[in-house]
Amino acid sequence: MGSQENQKPETIKPLDPEEFRRQGHMVVDFLADYYGNVDKYPVRSQVQxxxxxxxxxxxxxxxxxPIEKILQDVQKDIVPGITHWQSPNYFAYFPSSGSIAGFLGEMLSTGxxxxxxxxxSSPAATELESIVMDWLGKxxxxxxxxxxxxGGGGVLQGTTCExxxxxLVAARDHMLNKIGRDNIGKLVVYGSDQTHSALQKAAQIAVCEI
Incomplete structure (x- = not known):
């Protein structure tokens, strides 16, 4: 591997469908092998x-x-530095949330x-989100x-923190519409001593006391 310095830029050639198919199969096989052996890795990474x-x-x-070399590097350099959240031996933070359906859904979405x-910008994505949100609500x-x-509704967020x-911002704005935006300093957010730190971060961003 060489440096980019003093190199002339070259036209990027997008993957043709067959090459995408070949490399895609290799990545799926790599991940399938990883999950077939994930229980054999130490859950917590041993690197420094x-x-x-x-x-x-x-x-x-x-x-x-080439994708072959990239996958070799991932196995050699990246996998040892992973905390294996989806391992059956993992019991910290959140429960394992990966699934075949989730992986393939992400592949379709990214594709x-x-x-x-x-x-x-995307009628199908917009309408599918509202339909799925109604399913979840029901x-x-x-x-x-x-x-x-x-007459209600909502949107999918990337994380619980989001x-x-x-x-919090919706609740803040709803109240400020009633009492006036000059009174933002009077707003206070309440939470128990077990509340996740994400609430404190959200309160800081929303300029609310907690």
Whole structure:
């Protein structure tokens, strides 16, 4: 692998469908083998801080490497530095959430690479999100006014921290519309001593006392 310095830029050639199919099969096989043996790895990584910088070059390679070499590097350099959240021996933080359906869904989503910030940018993504949110609301037996079909609704967030922040900002703005934005200093967020630290971060971003 060489440095990018003093190198002439070259036209990037996108993957043709057959090459994408070949490399995709290799990545799926790699992950299938990983999950077939994940219980054999120590759950907590055994590497020391800074280990990866010692293994990788100081600058990005100028020429792309074949997928075979990349997967070898992942196995040799990346897998040892993973805390294996999906291991059956993992009992910290959150429960294992990976599944075949989840992986394949992410593959489809990433493959289409749409941006769903409004209906026109991707009608299917926008409408599917609202439908799935209604499904979830019904499974949770929420009142009809919480559903899109009942005049409510919501959006999927990437993390719980994002969801807490969005909820807090919505509650803040709802109250400020009643009492005036000049009274933001009067708002206080309450939580128990068991509340996740994400609430404190959200309160700081939303400029609310906690």
């Amino acid at each position: 801080p800074g280990y990866l910088r010692e293994r990788l070059p100081e600058s990005a390679p100028h020429e792309p490497e 289409f690479n749409v941006v769903g910030f409004n209906w026109m 499974m949770l037996k929420l009142p009809n006014e919480f559903l899109f079909s009942g 969801a807490i922040l969005c909820t």
